[in-house]
Amino acid sequence: MKRSEVLDAMGQLKLYGMRTAYDEIIGTALKRQHEPQQIIGDLLTVEISEKQARSIKYQMTIAKLPLAKELEEFDFEATEINETLVRDLATGDFLDYQRNLVLIGGTGTGKTHLAASIARARIRTGRRGRFFNVADLVNKLDAEARAERQGRTAELISRLDFLILDELGYLPFAQTGGQLLFHLIGKLYERSRSSSPPTSPSENSPRLR
Structure with a gap:
């Protein structure tokens, strides 16, 4: 499967974290000769982090807090x-x-x-x-x-x-x-x-x- 097809498939599956980090992860994997399992693991880790970040952002919006204070x-x-x-x-x-x-x-x-x-x-x-x-x-x-x-x-x-x-x-x-x-x-x-x-x-x- 070509790179463009991989990215298109990720987009269709709404794997936006994977899609964004794909080139970087694959480039690093080629340089360091990562095993397939590690490549998949890195992509999944990025996707999980991205979904968590989007969920937090959504819940912050839903909460309608008047201040973005820490x-x-x-x-x-x-x-x-x-x-x-x-x-x-x-x-x-x-x-x-x-x-x-x-x-x-x-x-x-x-x-x-x-x-x-x-x-x-x-x-x-x-x-x-x-x-x-x-x-x-x-x-x-x-x-x-x-x-x-x-x-x-x-x-x-x-x-x-x-x-x-x-x-x-x-x-x-x-x-x-x-x-x-x-x-x-x-x-x-x-x-x-x-x-x-x-x-x-x-x-x-x-x-x-």
């Missing part, structure tokens, strides 16, 4: 926030125990930055999540209710590993909106309880200070 960009020295605890939370252990993380502080204290960076760290390990401004989520739930399409957002969120609710308590909304939000959170809580998570090593909520 923990390394956060100035811990300018705050009283416990850096060790935050970095521990970024490992995602609290998700394994289905515990909630609540960030409390005034405007400009970095809550959204920390939430987004922790979320990005977890998405890179295969977790799926979604960011919502609470007012926007309530409006979405209200629109669904008025259109008699209740449950669509709840069904979507129930498939995720985590949900970020930003600006909870900052903006007032109607009583009906509060009821819809409470109902959604209740359904998510029931789902988490029914999945029988492992016993948490500590029932105390983590504090960032």
Whole structure:
């Protein structure tokens, strides 16, 4: 099979990682006289890495995080926030125990930055999540209710590993909106309880200070 035919076949099979790295891997293999098994292994490794990268990029987009911020960009020295605890939370252990993380502080204290960076760290390990401004989520739930399409957002969120609710308590909304939000959170809580998570090593909520 000619090179052009190989590349065309890879494209048809959507083996984009292999297709991109094909010339480099084959060129190296010829120079170093690699065995066929190693050539195939190198191509597969590149393809797996490329698919993982595309999956992470897709999940980052789906999460709709408002900031592309990392923990390394956060100035811990300018705050009283416990850096060790935050970095521990970024490992995602609290998700394994289905515990909630609540960030409390005034405007400009970095809550959204920390939430987004922790979320990005977890998405890179295969977790799926979604960011919502609470007012926007309530409006979405209200629109669904008025259109008699209740449950669509709840069904979507129930498939995720985590949900970020930003600006909870900052903006007032109607009583009906509060009821819809409470109902959604209740359904998510029931789902988490029914999945029988492992016993948490500590029932105390983590504090960032």
